[in-house]
Amino acid sequence: xxxxxxxxxxxxxxxxxxxxxxxxxxxxxxxxxxxxxxxxxxxxxxxxxxxxxxxxxxxxxxxxxxxxxxxxxxxxxxxxxxxxxxxxxxxxxxxxxxxxxxxxxxxxxxxxxxxxxxxxxxxxxxxxxxxxxxxxxxxxxxxxxxxxxxxxxxxxxxxxxxxxxxxxxxxxxxxxxxxxxxxxxxxxxxxxxxxxxxxxxxxxxxxxxxxxxxxxxxxxxxxxxxxxxxxxxxxxxxxxxxxxxxxxxxxxxxxxxxxxxxxxxxxxxxxxxxxxxxxxxxxxx
Numbered sequence: 001x002x003x004x005x006x007x008x009x010x011x012x013x014x015x016x017x018x019x020x021x022x023x024x025x026x027x028x029x030x031x032x033x034x035x036x037x038x039x040x041x042x043x044x045x046x047x048x049x050x051x052x053x054x055x056x057x058x059x060x061x062x063x064x065x066x067x068x069x070x071x072x073x074x075x076x077x078x079x080x081x082x083x084x085x086x087x088x089x090x091x092x093x094x095x096x097x098x099x100x101x102x103x104x105x106x107x108x109x110x111x112x113x114x115x116x117x118x119x120x121x122x123x124x125x126x127x128x129x130x131x132x133x134x135x136x137x138x139x140x141x142x143x144x145x146x147x148x149x150x151x152x153x154x155x156x157x158x159x160x161x162x163x164x165x166x167x168x169x170x171x172x173x174x175x176x177x178x179x180x181x182x183x184x185x186x187x188x189x190x191x192x193x194x195x196x197x198x199x200x201x202x203x204x205x206x207x208x209x210x211x212x213x214x215x216x217x218x219x220x221x222x223x224x225x226x227x228x229x230x231x232x233x234x235x236x237x238x239x240x241x242x243x244x245x246x247x248x249x250x251x252x253x254x255x256x257x258x259x260x261x262x263x264x265x266x267x268x269x270x271x272x273x274x275x276x277x278x279x280x281x282x283x284x285x
Contacts, residue, residue: 001136002081002082002138002139003079003080003081003082004080004081004082004083004084004133004139004142005025005076005079005080005082005083005084006023006024006025006083006084006086006126006129006130006133007024007025007026007027007072007076007083007084007085007086007087007099008024008025008026008027008085008086008087008122008123008126009026009027009028009029009064009087009088009095009122010026010027010028010029010040010041010263010264010265011029011087011088011093011095011118011119011122011263011265011266012026012086012118012119012120012122012123012126012263013046013119013120013122013123013232013260013261013262013263014026014123014126015041016041016042022127022130023130023134024126024127024130025072025076027064027068027069027072027087027095028040028041028042028064028068029061029062029063029064029088029093029095029265030061030062030063030064030065031044031049031059031060031061031062031264031265031268032059032060032061032062033052033057033059033060034057037062039065040263040264040265041264044264045264046261046263046264046267048264049264049267049268050234050235050264050267050272053234053267053268053271053272054235054272058167059268060268061265061268061269063088063093063094063095063098064095064098066098066102069095069098069099069102070102070106073099073102073103073106073108073110074106076108077106077108081109082109082110082111082139083103083108083109083110083111084110084111084113084129084133084139084142085099085110085111085112085113086113086115086122086125086126086129087099087112087122088118088122088265089114089115089116089117089118089122089190089196090114090196091116091190091194091195091196091197091198092118092190092196092197092198096112096114099112100112109139111139111143113125113129113146113150114196115150115153116150116153116190116191116192116194116195116196117153117155117190117191117196117278118263118266119155119230119232119260119262119263119266119276119278120230120232120258120260120278121150121153121155121230121278121280124228124230124280125146125150125280128146129142129146132145132146149280149281150192150280151192152280152281153191153192153278153279153280153281154189154190154191154221154278154279155189155190155191155276155277155278155279156187156188156189156201156214156217156218156276156277156278157187157188157189157190157198157270157274157275157276158185158187158188158207158210158211158214158274158275158276158277159186159188159270159271159273159274160271160272160273160274161271161273162175162186163271165188165198165269165270165271172194172197172198172199172200174199174200175188175198175199175200183205184203184204184205185203185204185205185206185207185209185210186200186201186202186203186204186210187200187201187202187203187204187210187213187214187217188200188201189201201217211242211243214243214277215243215246215247215250218247218277218279219247219250221279222252222279222281223281224250224251224252224253225253225256226281226282227252227256227279227280227281227282228256228258228279228280228281228282229247229252229256229257229258229277229278229279230258230259230260230276230277230278230279231243231244231257231258231259231260231275231276231277232259232260232261232262232275232276232278233259233261233262233274233275233276234261234262234267234270234271234272234273234274235261235272235273236272236273236274236275237259239273239275240259240275241259243275243277244257244259256282262274262276
């Protein structure tokens with residue numbers, strides 16, 4: 001029987017304790033503040049990052065340390081035939097391409113899954129794959145099951161200020177051009193069609209219209225009964241609760257709506273007060 005390991009990074013917002021309990025291997029991304037580099041979630045917490053942002057700091061992020069990826073893969077090679085790696089999307093980070101390079105160097109069978117996003121979709125896909133591994137699915141069966149849902153998944157992003165994303169180089173040129181315009185509330189998205197880059201989906205004149213557009217877009221896209229909606233925020237629980245209430249009023253089952261924080265490495269680029277709505281259909285086999 002094929003022995004399969006599942007690897008993700010802290011862009012998924014998984015803690016090391018959660019990952020260990022799930023049987024998923026977790027790599028810390030890196031965050032630099034005032035020339036000191038920290039291992040995400042190991043040496044600095046999400047709330048620490050929110051506090052730094054509130055104090056006007058401009059942290060920087062980088063991929064997991066090359067040697068950490070290399071050492072983990074080398075160790076996994078001893079016990080596993082195959083690795084499913086679910087890193088932060090290639091559109092936002094070099095983590096995925098580095099994993100592929102190391103896999104080739106070590107002559108390992110590694111499937112690097114680009115889910116064209118991060119945060120809760122990254123977590124959802126990693127946990128989903130681990131569940132399929134535990135059900136003794138083969139690599140090909142896993143790929144056949146997860147890929148259609150990944151391809152249809154989407155993330156909408158509503159930010160208070162585009163300057164953080166512009167500074168970090170995470171926007172497409174069109175989206176970056178909007179950053180200097182006043183009285184424009186863009187609805188951003190990141191998915192397969194944007195190749196994992198953050199792009200503009202729509203532009204409206206008020207925050208209220210941006211919120212309404214995002215809700216309508218989600219409702220148009222989803223199968224109400226069989227889609228998980230993740231509402232994530234950077235210290236804006238009031239906003240997340242508002243969206244949850246709106247989705248429930250529109251008939252989405254409450255158990256399909258989940259609220260969490262935006263992972264620290266992503267919040268560095270969105271700034272505080274951001275809401276993202278991520279959605280992916282639930283597993284059906």
